[in-house]
Amino acid sequence: MAGWTADHIPDQTGRVAVVTGANSGLGYVAARELARKGAHVVLGCRSEVRGREAVERIAGEVPGADVEVVRLDLGDLGCVREFAAAYRHERLDLLVNNAGVMALPYGTTVDGFETQFGVNHLGHFALTGLLLPALLATPDARVVTVSSMMHALANIDIRDLNSERRYRRWIAYARSKSANLLFTHELARRLEASYAEATAVAAHPGYAATNLQTRGPQADGSRAGERLAELGNRVFAQSAEAGALPVLYAATAPRVRADAFIGPSFAAWRGTGTPAPSPRAPWTLDDRAGEYLWAASERLTGVTYGTLKPGGQAARTS
Numbered sequence: 591m592a593g594w595t596a597d598h599i600p601d602q603t604g605r606v607a608v609v610t611g612a613n614s615g616l617g618y619v620a621a622r623e624l625a626r627k628g629a630h631v632v633l634g635c636r637s638e639v640r641g642r643e644a645v646e647r648i649a650g651e652v653p654g655a656d657v658e659v660v661r662l663d664l665g666d667l668g669c670v671r672e673f674a675a676a677y678r679h680e681r682l683d684l685l686v687n688n689a690g691v692m693a694l695p696y697g698t699t700v701d702g703f704e705t706q707f708g709v710n711h712l713g714h715f716a717l718t719g720l721l722l723p724a725l726l727a728t729p730d731a732r733v734v735t736v737s738s739m740m741h742a743l744a745n746i747d748i749r750d751l752n753s754e755r756r757y758r759r760w761i762a763y764a765r766s767k768s769a770n771l772l773f774t775h776e777l778a779r780r781l782e783a784s785y786a787e788a789t790a791v792a793a794h795p796g797y798a799a800t801n802l803q804t805r806g807p808q809a810d811g812s813r814a815g816e817r818l819a820e821l822g823n824r825v826f827a828q829s830a831e832a833g834a835l836p837v838l839y840a841a842t843a844p845r846v847r848a849d850a851f852i853g854p855s856f857a858a859w860r861g862t863g864t865p866a867p868s869p870r871a872p873w874t875l876d877d878r879a880g881e882y883l884w885a886a887s888e889r890l891t892g893v894t895y896g897t898l899k900p901g902g903q904a905a906r907t908s
Contacts, residue, residue, distance in 0.1 A: 593855060594835065594864035596623040599842045603628035606679045606728075607841075608721070610634040610662060610714070611689025613644040616736065616795055619834035620686055620841070622648045625655040627842075634662030634673060634689070634717075664689055664713025665699035667891055674720035682724035684841050687714040687735040687770075693759040703890065704752040706759075710766035712891055715773055719893040726897065731788040734840045735774050737851070738794050741767035745873040748882055751890075768874055769883060771851065776880035778849035779901025786898070789848050793840035794868065795833030796854035836865035849875075877901060 607624045611617040612633035625631045625648055635641030641659035648655050660676060663669040690710045699708035718725075718733055725731040743764035747753075753762045770792060777790040832854070840852040843865075853868035873879060881901065888894050 594839055594843070596626070596835065596838060599623060599627045599838060600844070601628055602683075602842070605629045605683040606632070606681055607684035607686065608632045608634055608677075608682060609684075609686040609688055610664065610717070611636075612659075613637065613640040615830050616834045616837055617686070617688040618644055618647075619830050620688065620837050621657065622651060622655075623834070623838055624684070624841070625657050626652045628656075629684070630656045630679075631658075632677075632679075633657060633659040635659055636661070636663045636665075636689075662689075662717075663700075664709045664717070665701075665705065667699075667701050667713070667716055669700075670713055670716045671720065674717065677721060677724065679724065681728040681731075682721055683728050683731055685718060685721060685725060685731075685733045686837060686841055687718065687733065688837065689713075690736065690766075693763050695759065696753070696757045704754075704757070704762060706762045706766040707752055707769065710763075711769035711773060712887060714770070715887045716891040716893040718777070719888075719891075719895050722895060722897065725788050726786055729787050732841055732846075733774075733777065733788065733790045734837060735770050735790070735792050736794060736837060737770040737774075737792050738763075738767040739796070739853070739868065740764050741771055741874065742871045744768065745871065746772065746879065746883060748879070748886075751883075751886060768871065771870060771874035772876070772880045772883050773887070774851075775849050775875055776877075776884045776901055779877070779880070780895065780898040782848065783899040783901055784897070789846070791840045791846055791848065791850045791852065793836045793852040793865075795830075795836060797833075839865040 607629045609617050609621040612621040613635040621631045621633055633641050638661045645657050645659050648657050662673045697705045744761045746765050746768050774790050774792040781788050836852045851868050851870045852865050855866050
């Protein structure tokens, strides 16, 4: 029996979506399919050149697609602020926090944060907060943050969020993906406490063949590592088309519950069936850890979500 496909995406006419990292991989597929269903899609891309090339490819695959590209470097909070300031729409129906890096050699962002934590979590935390007014002004808005099953390798270290004491690239990646899930958990709690109509959910692609796997070896200058990653993509991974389905499902399917973690149907790894909730590490549902990470993220980024009440605190009624 066939499962859920991009053809099942509801009509998106009149809706506005922002997709980060939309010039390739999962982000490109998500942006293209949302545009195919009638959404106006803003592609947030670090490289404007690659972003414009993505716009041209989408236009070739989806004639009449309503898409635009705006530069967005999640490793530069100044650029994140510029992106949000340039956002010209009164509504924002879908924010897909997709961009990310994986298992890079140690490095820091423009603002001095460890790269994986800075790009994968802090950049998206800041972006979501800066776009919050547009999200709250839109009925049934949804924030989808892309995490990974690799999050299960490690919880965040509240004493060393930036891996300054010790850096292990895969552990740092796992911690950044746990941070994505904790962010979703706490955002969902705060939206509920504030009686907001917006919904926060998370998704992951399973093992999907994208350029994410090769960037680490490329940064190391390891051709052998790059070839090994390419081989893994060919032999074990599903396509980016298939990997994007849980993201699109989380973004558009009706009755997706707040704080869900949506992934592929087969062992949370791959599959063409209907995307489904995936297992997640218990620490990604820890209210106290979520509150700590939230406070630390506000302090580090300078972005606050002042209109939202803390999770678990009922909104006041007039």
